Every structure is written in structure tokens, then in C-alpha cells.
Amino acid sequence: MLKQFFILCSGADKELLEGCSEGEQTKYIGIGATVFFTAVMAFIACAYALFTVFDSIYPALLFGLVWSLLIFNLDRYIVSTIRKKDKFSSEFIQATPRIILAVIIAIVISKPLEIKIFEKEINTVLLSEKNAMALNNKKEVANYFKSDLDKNKAEIYKLKSEVTHKEKEVNTLYETYITEAEGTAGTKKLGKGPVFKEKIAKHDLVKKELDTLQKINLAKIVAMELKSKTLQADLDKKVTETQPIIDSFDGLMSRINALDKLPWLPSFFIMLLFLAIETSPIIAKLLSPRGEYDFKLEDLETALKATLEQDKYQRALLVKTSASMYDKVYGDIAEDKKLYDLQRKNTSDLLELQSNNFIEKQKRTL
Template identity: 35%
Template sequence: MNNGISRFFWFCSGAHIESLEKYPTEHNKYIGIGATIFFTGLFAALSGGYAMYFVFKGADFAWFFAMLFGIIWGLAIFNMDRYIVSSINKNASSRKQIWQATPRILLAIMIGIVISRPLELKIFDKEIKERLHVSYLNGQRSKIDTLNKAFEKKYTIEIGKLNETKAQRDSLAAAIKSDRQKLNFEIFGNKTTETSGIMGYGPYAKRKEAELKQREQNLDTLNSDIRQMEKFVDGRKQFDGLMTEKLYTTKQLDSLSNIAGFADRNWALGQLGFNVDGTRDLNTALAVTFIGLLFIFFECLPVFVKLMSSRGPYDQAIENIEFSQVHLSNKERDFEVEVADGIHETRVGTEIEKRKTQIRNQAYRELNGEA
């Protein structure tokens, strides 16, 4: 692998590059750890940018804000993962390493959940839109029902009078139709229990004709009253907004789902584990869960790799460097205390710096195994 790429992945792993270069057998291990951390940060950037795009969707420069936030979020997750992995001390005992890694694994799980959610929204985009269609349609239907119930409660007397008048009209219309048929039987000589069976337009037929005309006039009056009452009710419906509320068309549902915000889409994703009738959809629920677990495992993978890897020469070298630096710091501190107590007052100034240099040189010789 190109030396520049290798050093980049070593940097991503949080390794001390100058020390790692001395141990070729450790190179691939830290390239793998660094690459995992890098791609985790990359996924975090894509996830954060996608989520922020929905926050600013429809606004000017939405893509710019999404890209800016995605980069910042990706760098933040990258830096956090880099710290989590590099802070695990391979020179400690296995139990202590697990104890050190436990809070880091919990943090990695939380990061994995945060990263996976926006990407799951994109993966199940079509299913989410279909579930939003159902939700919006049910919401509009519920809204219309609520308005109708409120209107009926508000105009109970008027609607009751209208329904009563319609019932009278229907009853009268049915009676007129029945009597008209009897009159025709009388005129054309059809024998029934209520007709004579003699053909002709006699006195009985004339009387029934006059009665029917009067009742038809009454029917016309009822129809006129009904039209007036319906006009009033329709006017009230128009005033209260019932006439403008209609069920969404497919085109309108598509438009609404396209501009749906992050909260609506996140809710719809959670509902994919259930069918429309409320029963459990196990297959979809498992698919969503496994994809989320995949990203969580990917986020925890660098920590697991660091825990599972054996203690190598690089880890021994880092332990020696840390011990040397601690030893050097203690010697310098003791010498400065002596100076502060007045034991070596004549060596203040250049003598102090000369002594520090000697201590550093001695520590580095000890580290490199020199006499």
C-alpha cells in the first residue's frame, strides 16, 4: 500500500507514527483499525448530512447546510472514535482492558444508533413514503369526520328539521306513486280489491285525480322547503370550511410525502414493523433491526479489534516511551524542587537547562538499550 495512505490510516488509528514505522509486523493491524475508524466517520458524515438536508429541505442553500453539518458531524465522530481506540491500554491486564473498554463500547453503541437512523431512512425510503400516504390519508379522513361531527352538533335543530322534512317528502312521494297506480287501474279497468274493474274515467277516478293533484302540490311545497333548507345548510358548511376539505389525491399524497420532515419520516420508519391494521410485521421489523445492528457493530468494530489484538512490539515500545517520559518528568521535578529549596542556588539559569538536557539524554539512551 502507498506509504502516504498507510500513514493516513495510522493517523486515523491514533497510533504514534514514528514508533509504529519501526515495527513492520504491526503496520497492517493499525491500517485496518484506522480504515475502520475513517469509514465510520465517513458514514457519520453521510448520515448527518442526509438528516440535516431534511431539516433545511425547501430552503435556500439546503445542500450547503447539509454538507457543512455532515462534514462537522463526521469529523466529530471520527475524532471521538480515534480517541476511544487510542485510549485503550494494551499493556494492562485483559480484565483491566475490558473494564476500560466497557464505557467506550457503550458510547460506540450510542454513536452507532445515531449514525444508523438517517441511513435507515434512506434505505427504506419507498416503504416510508407508502406508510406516510396511509397516515396522511387517515389523518385527512379523521379531520373531515371531526368537522362533520362538530357541524352536526352545532346545527342539530336545522339538520333534524331537514331530515324530518325529507322523510315526509319520501313518504308522500311513495303514497302518490301507489295512488297513481291505483288510479290507472281504475281508468283501464284492472280489477283489484280497491278498483271496480270497469274501464273509463268515472266520478271515482276524477275524485282520485283531484286528490292526487293536491297531494302533488304538497309534494312540490315540501321539495321547495327542502331546497331552501339544503341551501342554508350548504352555506353553513361553506362558511365553516367543510366544503373545501376533501380526501387527498395520489398526486397530493406524493407531494406531501416528498416534503415530509425528519420527524414524520422517523415515525414512519418506526411504524414499518407493523401492518396497517396494527398486526406485527416480523420480516420488516427484523430487517430494520438488523440494519441498525450492522451499523452499531461497525461502530464498535475498532474497539473490538483493539481488544482482540495481541500485545505487540509497538505496544511495548509505547510503554517504554511513556515510562521514560514519566521518569524524566519526575527527575526534572525533583531537581527543580532542590533548586527552590536553595540547595543548588549557584546553578540557577544555564545550569538548570544543562542538567535537564543530561537527564533527557540519559533517559533516551536507557530506552534504546545503550549503556
């Protein structure tokens, strides 16, 4: 049963191959097995690739099955349509488009398995890229809020500077009236004279201004600091919201790009392995000598071609002969006097009826 299945996979004519030798059948069983296992590898590769895309096993298995059937059908078609000829160059030219197609298929089905084989190395590259993206994301978000935060900080600094400046002014006036009372500066008269009262009054006025300014600016500073906290919270929220996008940066395309950043030689040899598997049925058929099956198949095809060409020639000859006979028959009929008189009488009667009918219509019109 397995033998019959692999013969089916090879695309060979089952009935024709059964009449061939065991060696010939073994050759096509090997070709069919290669086609089948290539499809199995295509299923594994496609299923894994789509699993990285959908993160679900059922769609991956479904599309993997469809892809493997497509590859199986293509390989089976490629192998079954190559015909053995007397010259190797003719066979190679015939197989060239199929070899190119096989190379494309090998590259396509090898890439997902390369991703799986080098998964740990790819994860390292992706981790490094995610960290860099997270840092760049924080910088971009911080730059987005930077102008508002800087403006807010500048306002707070300005308000605090006004209070500090007014406090310095109050302290200066305080020292002035104290030294005036002590007699160490100003009029240098000990006691609380008119000058002292003037300076303490000025100090008290500025102190009231300071109290008012502190009250107003403190309220503004509290509001500004609350706004800064809100901006900082928005910044942190933005970073938190964008982080899952960075964390999910491990899809198929990102893994392929990460694979390209690894040393190319191991990946290249894996691709060559799949290329050898994919092209092996074609190469085997090209290198193998013409066998019993090829001769029998050529005999059937040439016999059918000869029969079709003969039928086509006979049909053309039949049409030509029939046309010649009908020309001669109608030529003889045209010279028959009896048929001529009958046709003349019928035509005359028809014209008479048409004339009478026309006259009747004219009368009805009048």
C-alpha cells in the same frame, strides 16, 4: 500518501510508528481505514436524515459534514487513548466507556440508513396513516360544524312543515266546500247556499294565510339554505386547508415511528452491522497482542513520567534546602552588633521626625 492518511486517522504517533515493522504499520493502517469509513457512513446517514427534515441538499450536506467530522474525531480519540496492558481485563475495563459510546454512535448513524433502505415499506405505512388521519380530520371538522348544520336543517324542516300543515288545512277546506256544493257532505243540499258561502270564505281566508306563510317561509328557507351552503363551503375549506399538513406528514420522526411498526429483525441486523463497524477498531485493538509500537509508546510515557517525578522531587528538595539556608543566614545577621546599632539609630531618627511633624500639624490646627 494513502498509507500516511490512514495512519493519521488511527491517531498513532507517526514518527514512532515509522520505526516499527511493516506488520505493525499495517495494523494501524487498518484501524485508521476503519475510522475513516465509519465517518463516511456517518456523513451519508446524517445527510440523508437532515435532507428529510430540510428538503434541501445544501444544509443536509453541511450538517452531514460537521457530523461526520465529529464522529471521526470521537473514533480517532477512542482508538488512540486505549493503552495495551498485560491483563485483558484491565484493557476491557479501560475500553468499556468507549465501547458504550461506540454503541450509541452506531445506533445514531444506523437509523437514517435504515429509513432509506426500508423507504418503500415506510411509505406504505405512512400512506395508511395519512388516509386514517384524513378520515379522522374530516370527522373532526364535520363534528365542529355539525351543530350549526343540524340546527339549520331543523329550522328549514320546521318552516317547510308549517307550509305543509297549512297546505293540508287549505286542501281540507277546499274539499269541504266542494262536497257542500255537490251535496255529498255537510248539509247534503246541492247548490251554493249560505253554508257553502261560509265554507268558501273560510277557505279563501286560510288560502291567503297560506300564500303569506309561503312567501315568508320561502324567503327564510332560501336564507337558511344559503347559510347551509356557506357552512358546507367553510367545512370543505377547512378540510382543504388541513389536508396539506396531513400530506406533509413524512418527516424524520414520523418515518422513525413508521420504521418501528415494521418487523424488527431486519432493522436489528442493520444496526448490528453498524455496531460491528463502529466497534471494530476498538475490538481489533483489544484482541491484538502488544506490539512493537505499544512497547515503544509505553517506554516513552514511562520515561517522561520518571523525568517529571524526578524534577518534581528535585524542586521540592531545592525549596526545602533554600529555606533552611535563608533561616541560618538571617539568624546570623540578627546577632550582628554593628547592624543592630545601625538599625537602632535609623529607627530613632525616624521617630524623631514623626514627632516633629506631628507637633507642626498641631500648631497649624491651633
